[in-house]
Amino acid sequence: MSSPSEPPGISSPQTASPRRLESTDDDSQRHLQSHSTASTTLKRSYYILWIVALYTALSVVSWGVICVLTERPLYGKRYGYMSSAITLGKNRWRKPDYEANERWYQAMRVIQSITGVLTIPVTSAVCSSAAAAFAQYGKSSTRLSMRQMIVLADRGWTDPRTFTQLLTWTGFKRTGSTFLVLAILLNILGGLIQPLQQIFLKDIAMKTPLYRIKLYHLFDVTDAFNYGPEQDDGSVVLMTRNALATTSLVEPMNQLWQGAGFSCDARFLMGNDTASAERGSYESPPAACGYGATLGNYSGLTEPFFAQQPSTFSTGVIRQFLPRFNSTSTYNKITANEWPTACTGLEDAEPGSYMVVYAKNGTDTVNPWAVTACMPSDQRHTPWKRTHSRQDFGEELYLNVTRADAGQVYEPGGSLFQIIVNTTAGYFELPNYNNGQVPGPLLANDPNNHCDSYCETQGMLYDFDETDGMIYDGSDPKSINYKRAVGKSDISSLAQVPNKGPLLTIAMALFGEGSFIAERVAYPDKYITDGNNGSLPNGTCVDYAPLQFIQHITYGYGIGDGSEGQQCVVNNDTTTFQDLQGGISLWLRYFQANDAQTMQNALNAAAYLATKAWVEHQVQVAGRSLTVSMDMGTDTQVPSISPAGMYIISILLAIFLLSLLAMALYSTWQVRWTRQLDAFAMMRVGAAVKDQVPMLVGGNAGKISSLDRMPGWVGDEEPSADIGTLGVGSRNALQKGRRYHSYEGDDEPWPTEIKGGREAYMEVRMEELRHDLKDDRRA
Numbered sequence: 001m002s003s004p005s006e007p008p009g010i011s012s013p014q015t016a017s018p019r020r021l022e023s024t025d026d027d028s029q030r031h032l033q034s035h036s037t038a039s040t041t042l043k044r045s046y047y048i049l050w051i052v053a054l055y056t057a058l059s060v061v062s063w064g065v066i067c068v069l070t071e072r073p074l075y076g077k078r079y080g081y082m083s084s085a086i087t088l089g090k091n092r093w094r095k096p097d098y099e100a101n102e103r104w105y106q107a108m109r110v111i112q113s114i115t116g117v118l119t120i121p122v123t124s125a126v127c128s129s130a131a132a133a134f135a136q137y138g139k140s141s142t143r144l145s146m147r148q149m150i151v152l153a154d155r156g157w158t159d160p161r162t163f164t165q166l167l168t169w170t171g172f173k174r175t176g177s178t179f180l181v182l183a184i185l186l187n188i189l190g191g192l193i194q195p196l197q198q199i200f201l202k203d204i205a206m207k208t209p210l211y212r213i214k215l216y217h218l219f220d221v222t223d224a225f226n227y228g229p230e231q232d233d234g235s236v237v238l239m240t241r242n243a244l245a246t247t248s249l250v251e252p253m254n255q256l257w258q259g260a261g262f263s264c265d266a267r268f269l270m271g272n273d274t275a276s277a278e279r280g281s282y283e284s285p286p287a288a289c290g291y292g293a294t295l296g297n298y299s300g301l302t303e304p305f306f307a308q309q310p311s312t313f314s315t316g317v318i319r320q321f322l323p324r325f326n327s328t329s330t331y332n333k334i335t336a337n338e339w340p341t342a343c344t345g346l347e348d349a350e351p352g353s354y355m356v357v358y359a360k361n362g363t364d365t366v367n368p369w370a371v372t373a374c375m376p377s378d379q380r381h382t383p384w385k386r387t388h389s390r391q392d393f394g395e396e397l398y399l400n401v402t403r404a405d406a407g408q409v410y411e412p413g414g415s416l417f418q419i420i421v422n423t424t425a426g427y428f429e430l431p432n433y434n435n436g437q438v439p440g441p442l443l444a445n446d447p448n449n450h451c452d453s454y455c456e457t458q459g460m461l462y463d464f465d466e467t468d469g470m471i472y473d474g475s476d477p478k479s480i481n482y483k484r485a486v487g488k489s490d491i492s493s494l495a496q497v498p499n500k501g502p503l504l505t506i507a508m509a510l511f512g513e514g515s516f517i518a519e520r521v522a523y524p525d526k527y528i529t530d531g532n533n534g535s536l537p538n539g540t541c542v543d544y545a546p547l548q549f550i551q552h553i554t555y556g557y558g559i560g561d562g563s564e565g566q567q568c569v570v571n572n573d574t575t576t577f578q579d580l581q582g583g584i585s586l587w588l589r590y591f592q593a594n595d596a597q598t599m600q601n602a603l604n605a606a607a608y609l610a611t612k613a614w615v616e617h618q619v620q621v622a623g624r625s626l627t628v629s630m631d632m633g634t635d636t637q638v639p640s641i642s643p644a645g646m647y648i649i650s651i652l653l654a655i656f657l658l659s660l661l662a663m664a665l666y667s668t669w670q671v672r673w674t675r676q677l678d679a680f681a682m683m684r685v686g687a688a689v690k691d692q693v694p695m696l697v698g699g700n701a702g703k704i705s706s707l708d709r710m711p712g713w714v715g716d717e718e719p720s721a722d723i724g725t726l727g728v729g730s731r732n733a734l735q736k737g738r739r740y741h742s743y744e745g746d747d748e749p750w751p752t753e754i755k756g757g758r759e760a761y762m763e764v765r766m767e768e769l770r771h772d773l774k775d776d777r778r779a
Helices: 028-039 049-071 096-136 148-152 160-165 168-173 178-201 221-225 235-246 275-278 502-510 516-522 577-592 596-617 642-671 680-688 752-778
Strands: 038-042 200-208 211-219 321-331 354-359 368-373 391-403 414-429 542-545 626-630 636-640 712-718 727-730 739-740
Touching: 038 168, 049 636, 049 642, 096 148, 096 178, 096 636, 096 642, 148 168, 148 178, 148 680, 160 168, 160 391, 178 642, 235 542, 275 727, 321 577, 321 596, 321 626, 354 502, 354 516, 368 502, 368 577, 391 577, 414 502, 414 577, 414 596, 502 516, 516 577, 680 727
Parallel strands: none
Antiparallel strands: 038 739, 200 636, 211 626, 321 414, 354 368, 368 391, 391 414, 712 727
């Protein structure tokens, strides 16, 4: 049947044969009619861009915030402490800030998990959308076969079976395409990012400031120079003397520090022979690991030193400094030629030197003894310096001990000894979170040169106001290194010289006024008793001889390791003058000990006790200007990642997101015949090629060779018609603005200038269809 004339500018669309309508109902007729007349222009699909934009925003924000949190908190400039001199009370962390920062971190981890779950679905959706654009006629699609198109429609980039097919050249030629390879690489890259984030990213508990505590009235070296000539009241020597008599070798010293190299980890030792190498052994850990730092193991400690605060002290998140003091001694037996001339007799002593001579009455031949203690240098100058920098000085003491005890194995006559004590003082950084909770090394100069914004001011004026300096030099600028005018061997005047060195303090404690030997020489009757009348056979302890506990020597008629004899002066030991002299002679045996190592350890312990007495008693509490701040902080959960890990993940994430965005832009660059290459799109393609692919059982699609020969792209079958028609394998590109036959739901109104012509054409065409239906029914 001939078609009536068509309105201008309208070409007749392809329609189904009228004979195909004989079994259809009214709905089928309406569908066919609308299908025959509906048309629309092809459009771009932008929805995938919104999905990519949302996914990118979530990925970038979550990763970016986590990277920021690894370096600093969102609330505040950094983790850790910031000096009040900088913050002036502002921008300090508070507990709500910690909690808010942790909430941000947890939220970012949740978003990160969500993006990790969405990575493959989003990437697959983008690839599916771009595949529809790739399957349209163009330069790259002319090589696309129907099998390759089906692989893209099946989203083969997520199918492991497709991966195995691509491993061979034949399989790649049949199923592979450039787009498929790019889609696979994009999905693999996206799938790697989340596991890598879990591998590199760790959660750690970061110590952050919470509440600062300030400790006042600590000793600074410069505080000791605020005293005039009569300010030393002898308390330092007295406290040292008492400590030398009562301190035990096994008593833990909480102010005895060790350097950062100290460790209780057992070190594995391998033997030289094969059996020992296979068996192996461990070196014994230091004694301080079990007994603690004691004077008994002083020589075996790792860089031991004295500091005013306990060795377990920590300043937390704040960096603070404190003075430290260390003395090491040597004990040498010398010859008469090495004995100083200035120590020959009191008449030969130099001005300001320290020299004492004690001897038993020469007419008494029982247990004769004599001792000379001499420090030949001028002791009127204190060896200490008013400085915050490191200082080192040495002191020398010479001893001449003469004894002739009957039946003793120790040599009789004079024994000459030289004692040298070298002292080092300076500042060190207290343990804190920044230095790994270990004491810092001895600083060579002023600690102000080593401070930063983690420090807090440590200077204090007497009205408790903090100073601007980190450590304030509170000494009187008018004070000098005081030199007292004393005569030869005027030990009573030397006793009032402030800031004595450790060795001079020890010498005065052992041999000076009020000492064990001086009191018994001056007042013998005071120490002679009638005994205990037998009420206690072993006697009652009434006094201690100095150095007994730190030398493991007993006072009485025995000497050993402290397990034999008596450790104190008892009330039945000294009943006669001879007993008193014998006790003094036995005490002097201590200095004639042949074990130099034991003596040196005892002298190191004595120097520690002398320094401790000087720090704690030289300056009154109110006159100490040093302060120490501490803030143990609180734990807050923060992310931790190495710089290398951060760079790797950031680069991979950037490449992935840019590639994803590029593919999304590609999918929207040109107009589309379908939104996605999905099942509905393939249903329409199947309808167009139904003659080559009939509805048969197809369990092994790989053997259907026609799929390799059939084209797998969509083009325009009627490029010259006014309304285009989609066609599989058509070598005409789809064009923007051109109308194509469509389903009724996609029908677009025609432009106003041809609307009348279109309506007239529709009326004629509908009449023609009704006439054809009647003929079919009559037939």
